[in-house]
Structure formats: C-alpha cells, structure tokens
Amino acid sequence: MMKPTFYLAHYRKVDGDRHSVKTHSVETSLFSKKFAAKIELDLIGELLGLLHDLGKYSFKYQCYIKSAVGLLCPGDKKYVDPRSYKGKIDHSTAGAQWINEASRDAIKINKLTSEIVALCVVSHHSGLIDVFDIAGEDKFSARLNKDFTLTHYCEAQEKIDHSISDRINELIKSENKNNQLKKLIIRIHELFSGSIRSFSKALLARFLFSSLVDADRLSTADFENPEDARLRYLGNYPDWQELIDCFEQISFEIRNEVDQKRCEISSSCRQRASDKQGLYYLTVPTGGGKTFSSLRFALHHAKQHKLDRIIYVIPYTSIIDQNASEVAKIFDGISKEIVLEHHSNLVPEKDTYRNRILSENWDAPIVFTTSVQLLETFFGGGTRSVRRMHQLAKSVIIFDEIQTLPIKTVHMFNNAINFLTNLCSSTVVFCTATQPLLHGVDPVKGAVTYSDAMEIVEYPPLFDALKRVHVQDCLKKGGWTEKKLAERVKALLHDKGSVLVVINTKPSARRLYESCKDLSKNVFHLSTNMCPKHRKTILDQVIDCLDPSNPKPVICISTQLIEAGVDVDFGAVIRCLAGLDSIAQAAGRCNRNGRQEGLGIVQIVNLQNENLDRLPEIKTAQDVTLRIFDEYKKNPAGFDKDRIGYKAMKRFYKYYFYKRAHEMSYPVSRKKLGRDDNLLSLLSTNQQSVDEYKRQHGSPSLYMRQSFKTAGKYFRVIDAPTEAIIIPYDKDAESIIAKLSVKLSLKEERSLLKTAQQYSVNIFPYMMKKLREENALFQTYEESEIWYLHAQYYSKDFGVSLEPVSQMEFLNA
Template sequence: MTAFSHPGKPLVFHLNEVAQSCKRIMSERHWLQNSPVSQEIMRDVAYLCGSFHDLGKATRYFQFYLSTLGKETNGPKNHALISALFVREVVKVYLSKTDLEPWIQELIATLAYTATRRHHGGLNNLETEVELAEKSKELGEIIDAFLDVDAQEIIDFFLPDVSLTYDFQTFKAYIRGKKYVNELFDFYDDKIKHGDYEDIVFSQKIQFFYLHQLLYSTLLFSDKTDVIVGVSFESSSKFPLDGVEQYRKSKGFNQVRNSLDESKNKAYYDSIENLVNVYEPSQHIYSLTLPTGLGKTLTSLGVALKLKELNPNIKRLIITIPFTSIIDQNYDVYKEVAQTDDSSVILKHHHQAEPSYKMGDDEFTPDISQFLIETWQSEVVVTTFVQLLNSIFSNDKSLLMKLPNLANSIIILDEIQTINFEHWQLINQVFKELGSLLNCYFILMSATQPLIFLPDFEIKEIVPDYKSYFKLFNRTKIINKAVSPISQDDFVSEVIEYAVQNPRKDLLLILNTKASCLQVFEKMKEILDLDTCNLYYMSTLITPYERKRIIGFLKNKKSDKQQIVVTTQLIEAGVDISVDTVFRGLAPIDAIIQASGRANRYNEKGYACDVFLFEIEESIKGSQRVYGSALLLKSKNVLNEITEIEENDYLRLIDAYFKEVRKQSDSLLVKNLEHIANLAFKDLGEFSLIEERFTESVFVQVNQTAKQVWEQFKQIYLNQKLNIFQKRLEFGKLKSKFYDYVVNVPVPRGEKEIAFDSPKEFGFRLVKLGIPSVYYPYSDTDLLQNIGYKEVKVFVS
C-alpha cells in the first residue's frame, strides 16, 4: 500500500491503531445496560468507524497534499465525508446480519456516518447532515481519484474481524449514482421526523442520542490518542482505598475533642456503613446531605472509595465543584490523601490549571499533557461543573473526547444547589439514562439538597437519618427583617449600630449585586471609626489574589480588632471562614442557608450567632436580575410567617422552598431536551451552565510578582520562534499564576468596551505597578482603597 495518513505513517497503520482503540474502549467498559443496541454491536460499529474514518485519504489528491506538507493541492483534499459515507454503507451490511429492527439498523448506520463525518469538527444537527445534494460534484471528483488497490486492500485487512467482505467498486458505483442524496434525506424524513423514531418513548431517544455521542467521542479519543500520544499507558500507582481513613488518623480527626468532632465522625462512619445498605448496581443516583461544617469533603471521598470497593468495575472518581477557587483548596486535601502527585492517580482540571501531566519521574510535553488532562486520564479527577456538563451537553469535539472516560465512574457534584433550576429537568432525564448506559454513579452533595430527583424513588440518600444532623446544631439563627423593604442608608445605619454595640464581633455583609456591595462599603468607610475595626471589600471585580489575601486575614486573625467584610455572594460556597454575625440581602432560601454557614462554622462561639435578613429597596431590581423574581418570591413566601428561626429547624425552610421550586422546574419547556430528542447536536452545543456575558479582562500588577508574571506572558507572545499553538502551550504553564491577577469586567449593555485609561495590550487592559489607574485603585498597605474595577467619569480640563 502506498497511501499515508500523516507524513511518514502508512494509512493502514493509523487506521488499525484507531480501530483497535475503538474496539478496546467499547469492549472494556461495563456499559450499555438497558441499551436499545447491545454492547457487542456497538463495539463492532465503533471498530468499523475507526477502521475507515480516514479511508478518504487514499486518493491522489490527498496524497499529493500530504507530500507537500499541506502547502499545495491539486484537487479536493477533503476526506471525512467520503469516509463517512463508506462507513455508513459497510455498517449497513454488518447490521443486516443482526436482529435489530430495520429502521434501527438504518439509524445506527446513519449515526456512524455522522460520527465519522465530523471527526475533524463540531457536530451539526442530523437534519443538516443529511442534506448532501450540493456535495455530489466534489464527491464525484474524489471517488474518481481513489487509489483503488489501496482502498480494497484496506477493506480486506479490516472486515474479516467482523466476518464481512465488501467490494470497493460497489461503493464507487453507489457514489457515482448519487443514491446517497435521496437515501439519507428520505430516511430522516420518513423514519426520524415522521416515523418509527418519533413514536418511541423519550428515554429511548436520549439513549440513541448518547449512543451517537459515544461513537463520536470514542472515535475522536482514539484518533487523537494515536496522533498526539502514539501509545496507551497505565500507571502502576493507585489511589489507596483506605486513604481517607489513614488521612483522618494522621490529622487526628478520628479523635473526639468536642461535640462537632463527634458529629463529624458519626456522619463519616455512618455514611460509609449505610452505603452498603442502600447501594444497588442498578441505582445510579445518590445524595449526600449534611449541614455545613460536618466534613462533607472527606465523607464523600470515603463514600466514593467504598462504592469503588463494592463495584470492582469502577475505574474513575470525578469530583466536580462549581467554583475554581474551591477546587484548589480541595485538590490539596485529596492529594494528601492520595500521598502522590502522579497525574495518572490524581488530576486537577479547570480552565486556569497548569497543563502539566506527570507520571512517576516522567513529565510529558505540553501538547501530550494537555490532551491527557482534557480527556481526564486519571483515577481521580478534580474539576468543575462547567467541564462536566459542557461535555455531556456539547457538540464540541474537544469537550466530547472525555465522554468515554465517564464510563465506570463515580461522579460527585459538590454544592449541587448552585445549579439553576432551569437545568433540573435536563439533568434529571439525562443522568438517569447516562447512569445506565455508562455504568456511572452520581452523588449529589449539599447542605441544601435541591429536588432535582424525587427522594427514595429516583435518588437514594447515603447519610442515614440525615435530618437528625440538622437537629444537632444551633450554631446560627436567622432573624427575618425582610418583611418590608428598607432603604440602603437605613440598612447601613443598622449594621453600624450593631457593630458599635458589639465591638468584639466580626461581621459579614453579603449583598446581591456588585453595585450595592460597593455603595454599602463606601458608606461604612465614611461612618465607621476605622481605628477600632478592619473593613474589607470583596467582589469579583477585585483580583483573586486580593480575595485570597482578605480570606487569609479572616482565617488567621492576628489582633482583637473587629473585622467587617462587605462582599457579594461569592463568599457563600466552600469558603472556609467563620464570623460572629451575618447580614444578608434577601435571596433564595438555599443561598441564605449557605450564608449562615459562614457564621459560627465550628460551633466555637458557644451560642447561636445572628444571621440578619434584609430586603434593600435600591437592590430589589438588581437582585431580581441575579436570582430571578420567581425564586425571590418563593423565598419570601416561605419566610412570610417567620420572624426568627434556629439552625435546627432550617431543614423545614429548605424542604418547603425546594418543593415550590420543583413545581416551577416541572412546568418549564426545556429546549435542550427537545434538541436531544431531535438529534439536534449543534443546537444542544449552545448549552451553557453559566449565562455568558461579554467581558473585558484587566490584568493588575498589584505587586512585583504580578509584574514578573506579566513580563513572562509578554515574552511568550513576542517570541517569533513559537507558533500560536506553541504559545498557548507555554502560556498554559503560567496561567494558574497569571489569572490570580486578572479581573473580568462585564461590558455595559449597549457598549462595545469598558471605560479605561489605557489601551489594550495583548488583549488585556493593564494596570501597571506604581502607576495608579483611576479605574482600578490599589494599595498594598491601605486595603480601604482596594475596591477593584470601578467605572468612573473622567473629565479632561
């Protein structure tokens, strides 16, 4: 054979590597339970996709293009579509020997076609993929340029593995006759849009959708593995199943020093013991519900390792967290438990993480590292909700490549209440089917467990008698002052009066919008006696470096001076601080409970700390934009008859609130579920967990380190020896430090850019060290000046 796939690599070698990888992935996984198509059939279909996904490279045109290293063409070099049509034909022949219904045979063959066609790009909707009339001229040119002998030898090399024969001349006649044009369109119109597919139950439509995504992602993963990595490998290290137990002993957590320790130990051991009672291989959705401060991080890890022990098919633990700021602190704990930083054992993945993959003494090149990290090739992966859900609900090949590695995994979703109720139906329907198809197990974890799944019926609670833990503590009490709105000035007056009367108490003020947060901070700065207290401001408009610094001051208090923090809701989830009193703007009940978890967190105060709830007049519209008016109304209704409620009764609020939210969720028409049902891959790819807002990035040189990081960044992008891909890889090594000094500022609606006093440099607004910006004041010593980005009117005389 004379055809090559890549410079110096015979085409048949590449096809064989990819085909064997597809076959291996589909064979090894204990998945496709209750699937409309058996694992054996899907294994062979995946093998055929891998075997012929690049068959279209066996043409004179592509081989000439390859010989010039991609610099010249002498005809159509496109190869994916012709390869996909061949895959469809040979899969049809294979499936005709099975007992699948004819329309399902045609559907699987068409899905194999789509998966193969788009292995170099994002997926389109199936309705678009069957429109091929305009492609017939180019396909006619390509079919006449085939190296027929090579093509037939490739076919004869692979088909014996599935007991088939096929004559390439049959395919040439098929393309020349343009039969495919009507065949694909008619099948879609007759069977998908108006026929058998339309009549099946919704859960089966989800299954067929994800059978396609599995074919597509398995092919992508196998293809890229051969091109980028070249070999597959496994680490000899393993995450210790008794790691949590050993870690707890090493830290003395198993010893009881107070009532909180006793409760943590009870929650930990009871949950692991009860898992044995509630676990069933066919039950794929679980919850872990415990109050704030009871050690959910370690308990969930212990539970997951026990589940792995109960189910030997489990290969991977995926821990997802809503915020990158929490990932770093949790990852350090997990790494201590693992007693290794071997990336094949434990891995951190989010958009700011360094793309460095280490295994033993070996550190891989940046491009291989990036691929291994982005495809989650590790035993324990610590990542974000965005990475997980954008991979499940995507048409992007770079995101979907990790989908095969969800198989045989335990997926923990920490702080699950942060997911918007508008996504509840989507998650409910898809997780149930994915659990069965991929043999994966979801653990939803929270102190305020939302009703995404119906308790006992769809989801099983791991913590025995979890409600009793909410009765154990009276660390806080909510005092409802939100019965009627109050002006912002009156709110500030109440806070200051409280601060003056309670000078030894540290206060946390949580406002709903960045604007109200800054306004309240500025007013308090004017009125408070700042010799007697430390006043701090936090929002996402100050750099992560500054936020971490303030949290450090709160956690490691070095004087008796009162600490007062004015912040947005960024403080609520996973930030390990403990104050005396919280003042909270009216919010959904789960946010209020999370806010209360920042007071008396370890029950160290000896009394129930106050959590004051206010509705601030000037913030009503802004709060509705942040949370939605419906959720705020439900929260007010639940609080309507309550003037004061203690922690041991919070569960009553949570249950009442989420029952109301569930009603609203159930009444929604979810477009993304329609996209799945309609095999609208591209439309589903528009899913976004977080509402996108156009922003500009500001890099702030708050200190010498930040200045050095900026200079390193400049050197990378001014290095003419590096191409754009190499520059991105080099920046990847720096970005975890780099983004500590970056603020993303929303561009005002109707505007094209933010106001600033300097032009962009390398895509960033820059605040230089020692050169103040009127839009970003900063002082290393006087933190009262540090209010982050603020749009101001600049008058030039």
Template sequence: MVDLSKYKSHPDKQLLVHAANVTAGIKRRTSSKIAELSAVFHDIGKMNPNFQKKLLNEKTNGYANHAYLSAYAFLSFCAANMSSVLKELNGDQSAIRVITAIVAHHHGDLPNMEKILSRDEMLRLKSFLEKEIEFPIQDFLNKYMENVNGIHVFGKTNENFMKIGLCPKEIKKPLELFQDTQFSFASLISADKEDASGYNSQSAIDEFCERYSLDLINYLNSLSGDSEINRIRTKIRKEAINNIYPLLIQGKRIFSLTSPTGSGKTLMLLSLAGEIIKNKGNMRIIYALPFLSITEQVEKECNKIFGESMSVARIDSKSENKLFAKYQDQLDEKPEVINEIINTQFAEDIFDYPFIITTFVKVFETFLSNKNSTLLKLPNFANAIFLVDEIQSLPPRLYGFFIALLDSFCAQHNSFAIISTATMPNFELPTNNNHNLKEFFQSYSAPPELVSFSNFQEDIFDRYDIIRIQQTLNVEELSELIKKENSSSLVILNTIDDTKLLYNQFSGTKSHTKVLLLNTHFTPNDRTEKIRLCKEMLENNEKVILISTQLIEAGVDIDFPVVYRDMAPLPNVVQSSGRCNRNGKLPLKGRVVLISLNRNDVMRAALIYRGIDELFLKYSLEKVVGKITETSCFELQKSFFDLIQYHTVFATHRSEVFKTVGNEMGEIDFIQKMKEGAFNDIGKFKLIDEVKFGEEFRYFIPRNNEDYSFERLEELYSQLIKIPLRDFVAKRLKLIEVENHIRKMSGQIAQVRIRKNDIYPIPDEDSCFGIYKLSKSYSFENGIDLSNENQIV
C-alpha cells in the first residue's frame, strides 16, 4: 500500500487534503463534470519528486511543471478509461480538450482551444516522461473514483497528448461549452486559492437579506410622498413590483425596466431585488453602473438605506477597503491579523459580499474574460441578482449580445437580472445575421418589460423641449449664445479640447457669472467639488455655467434650466436632456439646445462619431429637427434602436487590440470565436479601447504642500523591493498595502489619455507604480494643461 500522505500540495498541506478540499469547493460552486474532473487532476502532477523537492526548497534541475504533468495524467486516464469518461461528459469529446486546457493552465489564463499546449513545454515533458520512474497516480485516483483502469504515464509518451494542442475539434454547443469552461476554470482557481490561503467566507448573505426589505421599507416611508413627482415615482415602482411576480412564477430570469429620467430607478431596482429575494430566496446583489461617479452616488444612497456596514461594498478602481486600515493598524501588536488582511483582499477579488456596487468593466469584461485574476469573481455571479443601470452606455453592437449572454448565464446559475435605462435598446435577436442566433442562443427571448411605456407620457415627464439649431456654430458663436442666457446653463460637448476652448472664451470677461469646466483632466475630488458647487448655486438661484464633456450626461443628479448639447447619437442627446428641469420644478419647460459645433469647417461630432458610428449620428441629424418635446422622444428612441438592430452586425466589436495580419480593421466576431473556443482572443476585449483613445497616464495632484501621499507610495515601493522573493506572505501583504494606499490617493489622481500630438506635462519626478506626481501644470480651474505653456523652454 502506497503512503500517499507523504505528498504535499503546499509546504504545510497534504496533497490528498488539498485535492479533497478543492473538490468540495468545486461542488459548492457547480455541478459541472468538467469542473469536478479538473479539480481531481489539477495538482496530481505535484507528486513528481522534483516538485516535492521544490516545496522543501531543495535544489533540483529536473522537470517540475506540475500543471502540464497533471494534464498529461488526465489524458492518460482518458486513454485507459475513454468509455466511462465520455459517459461522464455526455459524449462530448471537446470537453476532454477543455479539461486538459483548464488543468494545464490553472496557474495562468485560458488559451484558445485551437492550440492549448506549448510545443516547447510538451517536448520538455516528453523528455522527462521517457526517463523517470512511475509514481502512484492510480493509487491517488482510486481515492476519488471507482473502477479506474490501469494508467501508464511513463515510458512511451501518449501521442494524443502531443497532438491535442494541434487538432481542433468541432464544438457541438459552443455557447454552453464556452460558459461551462469559463465557470469551471473560475471555480477551480477560486477553490484552489481559497484552500491554499485558508480563506473562510464571512459573507453574511442570509443575514443581510433577512433585513433587506425592512431597511428598504423604512427608508421609503421616510421619504416625502406629497409632491407630484414622488407620487408618480411610487406609482411606477408599485407597477414594476406587481408585474415581476407573475413573471417570476413563469420562470423568467431577466427583466427590462424602461422608465423616464428622474423617475427613481435606483429605488425601483432595489425594490425589485427585494421581490426576487422574497420569491426566490436569499441571493447576492450586484449593482452594475457604467461610470465611477455613479457608483459613488449609488453607494451613498445605499448607505442611507442599509447603513454603512460591511454588507455593502463598492468595488472599483477607486474604492477603499473598509477593513484594511483597521487591520493594518493592528498588525504590529497582533501579527495574527495578517490572515485577516489577506482574506479581506481576497473577498474583494472574488466579490464575496452580500451587496456589491461596481462598474460595467468589472461585470461585462468578466463574462468574456479568459484571465485568471478576472475570472476569480465569476463563481459569485451565480445565485445573484444583477441590477444593471444605464445599459445604453455599452457599445451599440453589443447591446443584445451581452443581454443574451447574461440571460444564458442566469439560466445556468440560478441568477436574475434587471436591465434599466430611460433609453432602452432593442434586445430582440436580429434575423439578418451571419449566424443562426436562435440556434446559438437556444432558450433566449427578449426580457419582458416591467412597466408601461405610457409613463413617458405623464405630464410630469414633459419637462423640456429639444430645440435644434440647424446652422453650425463655432466656439465663439456658441459662447455668445450662452452669454445671452438669463438662466444657468449646462453645456455638454463631445471632446475635452472643445470644452477647454469654450471655457477660454469666458476667461478674462467682466461677467460675475461663475463658469466651471468639467472633464476627465481634473481629479475626481475636484470633479465632485465642481458638481457640488453647481448644485449649491442652482439651489440658491445663483447663475452658473458648467461646461462639461459627456461624463455628466448619465446618472448624475443635477438640474439645469437650460442645456446646450453638441450633436450626438439620440441616446446621448436624451441622456443629456435628463439634466434639464430634471425635477420638474420650473414654471415653464426647460430648454435643451442641440447644436452642431464646427471647427475649421469640420463638424466636431463627425470626427467623434465616424466609421461604424456614423449611422448613429446620421439618425440624429435627420430626425431631430425643429422642436421636439420630451414625451415625443420615446418613439424616436424606439425607432433609433430598431435601426441599430437592423443595420449593425450583432455581437461584433472593433478595437485596436484585435488587429492582426489579415484583420486590419481589428474586428472580432464573438459568436464565431466562441464556436472556435478562442478564449484568448475573446479575452482581449476591453470596454474602453486604450489604444484608440490614447495612452493613459496617471497623475497625482497633491491637495496642498502638506500632502505627502506620493512620498508614502515611494516609501512603500522601497519596502517592497527589499522583501526577499521567497517571502511570499510579506510580499503579498505589502502589495495589498500598496493597492489600498493607491485607492486612498485615487481622489487626487487624474487619469489622462495622451495622444501623439499632445504635449506631456512635466512631472515632479519619476513614476512610482505607474503614477506621476504633478505639482505644476494643474489647476482647479483648468485641470491638467497639455499645451506648450506647461513646458519649460
């Protein structure tokens, strides 16, 4: 009898124990046979004596890649037990390739199924297999399986293994296999890391859900219900709640909530999540929004409702971990809190909180990702309620694709989703497509609507008129129009350059009117302060002019009597209009002035919305003419989204990252790539095309002369590089400290995309963790200066 207890998976853990714990972790996450077999085999290669020596810090030059050896052991098992393996996998031979890929790459990222193994690595493994003696793989497998036939790992190399990376197989159910592979891989790596780190989930989902409805009802009852707008909001919310119940009984999982701007969609979404919990059981809630500014806004609202507890976590690139600072302060006196610090970070990585507020990037990129670090959170997307607001902010050609993808995920993993916006796209599957979409998304139907479109015709939501100025205007002409306004004005332009040029038209004037500039060349703290100043002045009836890019057009709760908007696709125009007379308090209607800004005889909008986006701009140019009421916008939007569905290619996307020889347009067909199992190709997708919009630089702007946050970051860097490579725990702790310190700095970090022709501002010193300190070339009034004036001649 072989003593298997002598084999270790980690220095302090037996391989048998680790494999059992990971397998149990897999079974808590999924019933997938792909995941289960991956769990059994993923670390079996650690029985290699060379790997065991590495664990003991003994020198060895022998082959020690345990992942490839584990994958080879799996294929050897398949060769000896093919009929029983195929029976477990419902006869799907492509699943064997998938498991091989998951096992071989569980410390990396999912590869394309076309070539899942490195030839050089396979040759090194082959050389090792032909020389080494057997070790007890079959004895190990007998602990997990019955009737395992003899497995021969050493000696003559299994030719199937050498070929599997080169011979693509036809995938019978590509969407199902893609999502099963992703989820199985994600479940394996999260269960693996969970056991290796000793992580124990503290996510009190049941406790949070038990008090969820009561907290929400108490908050709703505290709101004033005597205004006309609040009475309408309550009516719409109750309508949505009444309509979702029978749909849940019918087995529907994904719903559409199309409601006017200012109708209280946040509270509607939260109330609908409560109904799902009441009818379907306790679940995690994931509230996804397109912009960081809105995640902060929703977090404040949720903290008012549920209190500032650890149950509600905002997870994005700026959010600070609430527990980290507490544990960091205790570290010197209580070294045992090291594990708490690591676990706190891991909880964020895997989204292990009852209620999460996050960004579209965190959610939608995960659904297409092949990345190890990104997919860690995917298992916690199961048994969850997605509240997706401002869905129109996604790329138009991906509207329906992402919703169909989300629908499929929800059906497989007991999740639900509510898709919300004032400008709802058409989610029907188009028929004029290169693929048979009904065959690909076999069980998909468009999300049912929860509220009546007649709400858009309520008098309270007829708050503004859109007035189109037909002739083009240059910046000087636009500034003269704005100066003549007696009321406060919000001006939304398409580019940062245009906002700066217009702002300069007001510089040096003798007017007492406050003029503020807002774009991403300001720190988040300064952007927040500018919006606060505007709100304060508007409430005090003081005239203010805010000149902004479109960062203010979705979700920002601000209310101007007059809005100027440069020409844009209809959803952008409508979203911008939502900042006009938002609360319906004006005695007369608000006014949205739609202009066409011109510079050097070129319409500025045509430079931004070109190529595949030209069609969207053309619709506005042709349809938005004369004067249009808010209530008439709904039908215009409906026909716009029908146009998109008919004229755009479903589930395709263009980006610089997809450009290759033969694909100079950089276009990817996601459905075709899923049919090919091209995980690595699909995983390159980013919601923000960093190459197209310029290289991103991060500049830290000190609050004052006493702000030494950057110097502290440099100090942390010095401490990090002094930690020995083998001191993994200390290094991880320091990296967590660095990450949280950068998040604390984030309110003063301006993230700027600099194009080839821009002048780089001169930083104070070299970058630290990719961040530059900038004391000059920045002001609260103008933001970061990218002109020649910031250079020293």
C-alpha cells in the first residue's frame, strides 16, 4: 500500500520533528471548539480550525515551507527562494472558499454562518479584514472570488486527508451547527436593535476570530517549543474553594469607624456574590477598600456560577503592580502564579518566560491588566490582542476606577459590556467612588443597563459614614500665583503636618515645586516626566514620611498620576480646579484612614498662569465643576452640603456627558479617513461605505458589512503621539544603555527594552524636537531608533528638562 503524502505545516529545527497540516488542523479545531463552546458555538469553532490552513496542502506552499526550513536545498528540483515567496502564497482563502461554495444557495442563517466562518478564516494571519472598505469596495467578496488557481482551492480539496474533508462536509451540512448560531442571533435580535444589533454581530465574529487565532497560535507554539505546553494552565486552575479559603483567612484590624465600614462593604460583597450573573456597580468612597471587597465578590461569584477566571482591569500601570502584588501574596501558599500581571511596565523580576507565555491569552485564574490592554482586546487591529477576547467569556471582570474610561470609547465599550453580560456568561463590576453615568448616554448608540438592585452596596449612606474631608471652594478672581499658593501650603503644613498638592500641568507643578522646595526638609515632586523607577523611589520616600508611627512633615507636589489607586494619607490636600471626579479622587488621599480628629481639609484653587491649550478635556471638566460649585452656593442642602457627594457627582456627570456626547462614538476626521465618520459606525452598519457601494453596484447581498481592518487601524486608547526615551537614572540604566549600543539579536534587544521600561519616559513631539536641537538625545546605535537622554537634561527633582540642569545625581547609584 502506498504511503500517504506528508504535508508539512511546521518544522522543529532542534530535533527535526515535523508537524503535519493534518495534525495542526485537528489540534487547532479542538482548541477552537473548546473556546467557542463558551458561547455554545463549539461546532463552528471546530469548523474554523479544520478550514483555516487548507491552502497549505498545495504544491507551491509545500515547496516554499520545505525550502524555508532546509528540507529542500538550492539545486533541488522543487527548491524555491523562500525570501521571495514569504507571505506571498495564499494559504488562508481556500478554506473560506470551501464554505462559501457550499453555501451559495443556503438560507439566511446558513449564509450568515458561512460569512462569519469565511471572514475569520481569510483573516487569521492579518487581523479581521474590511468587508466593505471606506471607498465602498466589497473586499470580502473579492477575496472569496479570487481565482482558484491562486488560492489552490481545487488542489487542496484533492489532497486533504479524507477524514478531515468528511468532517468539514459534515459540519457544513450540520443543522446543529446552524441552530447554535441561530439561537445566538435570535437572542441578539431580542436584546438589541438598529446599529447596536450590527455591532453585536461584529463582536460575535470577533469572538469566533479570537477562538481561531488563539487555537492556531497554541498548536503552532506548542509544537515549536514543547516546553511551552508544560507552562500553560489551559484552564486547569486550582479550585475556587481553595482560593476562597486562602482569602477568607485574611484578618483586618478594626481601629476606627472607617475600618468598620470597610468590613461592612466587604460583607455586602460576600452576600451579593450568590446573586445571578450580569452587570453590577460597586460605588464606594475612596479609601473604602474596593480592591479586596470586589475580589471577595468575584471569588465567591466565580465559584457559585462555575466561571473560568477573574480579570481585574486597572487604568494606570503606575498602580497595577501594587494592587496585583497585594493580591498575589494572599495565594502564595497555593502557588506563586495564581495572579497573572499583564501590562507594559512589568518589573523584570515578574517578567518571567512563563508570565509572557500566559499573558499571550490570559491563561490564569486571576488576571491583572490595564484598561488599554482590555480595550485593545475588544477593538484593536491585527491578531495579537484579539487572541484574548474569548477569555472574557465565563469570567468576572472588575473595572477599577471606571470613571477613567476614555470618553471616545463610551458607546463601543457599553455595547461590548452588554455583549459579555448577555451572551457570554460573564459578570462585570464597575468600581469607583465617582460612578460615571454610562447608563445615561444615548441608548440608540449604546448604553449599559442600571437599576438600584445592581448596586452591590447601598452607597448613599456610605458617603455620609465615610466622609473624612471638608472640601473648601478657594477659587478667586484672577487665580492664585505660585508664590501665594506656596504660602497657603506652608500654613497647611504647620496645621496638618503633611500636604499634597495636585496640579493639572507639568510646568505649573514644576513652578510650584520651586516655590515650595525650601518650606521643609521633605518636599517632593511627582510627574510622568520622571521615569517609573524614579517615581517609585520618590513615592516610597513620601510614604515613609506619612508613616503614622513616625510621621515627618512632608509636602508632595504632583500631577494627576497620584489620584487613582495610590494609597497615601495626607493631612491636607490642595487640588487645582479640575473635573469633580478628579477632585474627589484627590480628596481620597486626605485623611484616607480616618485618623484625624474631625475632617481633613481639601482646598480647591485656580492657578493664574495655567495653560490648558493641550488639555481641552480638563478645561471642559473645569467648566462643569464651576457650574456645580455655583449651584452649590445657591442651594447647599440640595447637595447634602457635600461638594463631592454622590448627588454632586451625578449632576456633574449629567452635565459633563451632555457636553461631550458628540465624542462618544469615537469620531475619526476627514483628514485621517477621507471622510468624517466614527468607529462605532464602521463596526456596525458602516452606512457610508454601504451607500457608496449601492451607488456603484446596487444593494449588497452580504449580511456582514463592517470595516474591521480600518477601524482597527485607527483605534487608539491613548491618542498622544509620544515616544519613549531611556533615562540614565542609575548604574543599572547606564548598563542597559551600554548593552543596547551594539547590535543584538531581536530576542536580546526586546528583553533589554522590556527592562528599560522602568527607566523610560514618554515625551511629546515638541519635546523630542527641542531635545534634538539641544543635542541632548542619542541613538544607541545608528538607525536603531532607540533614544536615550543626556544626563544633564534630567533632574533628580522633576525629571526630563528641555534645558540643561546641574549634573545628574544618581539617586540609586
């Protein structure tokens, strides 16, 4: 009997082992089936895996892959130059054409299934493609109608293993498969209407795409590096009860009423954990112990509903390390790797090989990540971030400081949350002291649901019980000079022993620091012009001064970076006029633990020379706060005599969201896109593109119409066009710069750059231009595009400077 031909998918050079297209396809289908089963689409998941690499059976692809790995050598009859063929042999379209050809006369639901499957298959290397592009071109149909000789469709059908082709045909004809999707589509139609219905179908396609991409990458990586497979959990986590037992052993010392209320909040979270799945709100004043209380809810809720993981989403990398470390310590007795941290500023000792492997698809029982990573998972382009999307199903997802959600993403985010909670068996918790009215925005474009029953704790009484500060309106006509404000700081330092001043802009913070630096032995400055290692050093010194067992007079002048999640407790706070949410967050750093007799003091001031030209969102928020303060003066009782209480906060968000409603669909300008449009539209009805298609060709027959690739291209959580530069902050940083000054392997360079993040500062283009003019920036080597700063342009007091400062003193030398 003739031995069947071996069709190569991957080759392991270390031992010469070969991974066949058949084995890879089956492995991918099993993973994808498992992932898609989370939303009861396991048969579609299986079909995706079997179809995705069909073109690899072609003669042309086999010649290429064997030449690339050295199984064919120059001179061999079938040898081709792999460099000239790389990325040019289409191996992903054939599988899409198979289901498309089989579904040409199908009924509507089968046609929709075919479109989604084909879309995922053709996109699995590039990221989801545009169905209709901006010009109204039908890119999807063009891909499916590509010449069979170029996609190797007929050749692949002849060569594919019969057991796989039989299963593909069985799945294509399967009524069970079509009924699975039909059930989900009916649910989408029951829940949503208009453009949100189309947006939800786009999220469904993205979920299935996530299942396929992760499955494909797992099969490939685990063949190429078998050790990787042994590092993965693959969902086999410790039992939730085991984690709960560890958590419940924590004892909290009750020293005062604040501690008592924290315990009551935690108890409420425990009690509500047995409730049904859905969206919940944990509205607790700052310092109310949200992190551990929400985690307690999540652990018990995950056990109750047999969920897969807990994902804790934090807005800033500056606070994620602290929170994740505190939680990880709880479970150290079970494993050092219960908690997975995934963010850009991971410290080297935590940036282990296993951590990187698990971060690729959030394969851990408890994940701490940033809102940037989460939003990229929902809406980013390419294939890297989307791998993780399926892991959001059957999870508890906690959004800490939800008020920091970028305004431009509000409607897309709301629709994604509704998709998760209604269709993916997920529970979402919005945590904050300043709950934004995400349920109060335009429901036609996307709003989350809200009812009092969704509040985990009864929050209005908490604002009275946990009131630890009195907010004073110290605004004055013409504003405060730095000199006058320094005098106020001095007086508060004398009365309260410690003062935090939060300023909107870095130049203003620097000027005030210069005015205050001689007021005490311990005067500190914090801003993002300082590298993370420097900021941590300063913050540690501040915390040491605030130690209640040995307090020292201390002044800290900071930008907003200190407001969210940084656990400090000052005697008094001065906050430069900003949004009421920011004022409340700053107030949370005053008398945080209720140790003062009476209330702490928070004073709101306006600076005379503040320039907000580059920060229009702060100016808008200031205007709304001024309106609230004016209304408060006329009727303090209407705000329960609390300028930052829950009534004031609700009114603030009502006004603020009204002012910025036009930004909430993620607008993209004509200058970028060629027309004025928004990402919400591109990912739902894509009306302008469809209208252009209709003008040229008549009504389209496709059900899916989104511009996925274009939306992914323009989606940015943070728009600021900054560039990172490395700071020679200490001897370790100097060593990294020296090592990067010679050409290294890509792996070595990436590893060093990861470590260098602790010594990096992101600067704006105008700063980059100025520093280059000053000859203060150097490339590590020619054309590396890795820049480091001259030491004379970095101050131990305020970080990066655009003019020379005194020779840098290495703080940690």
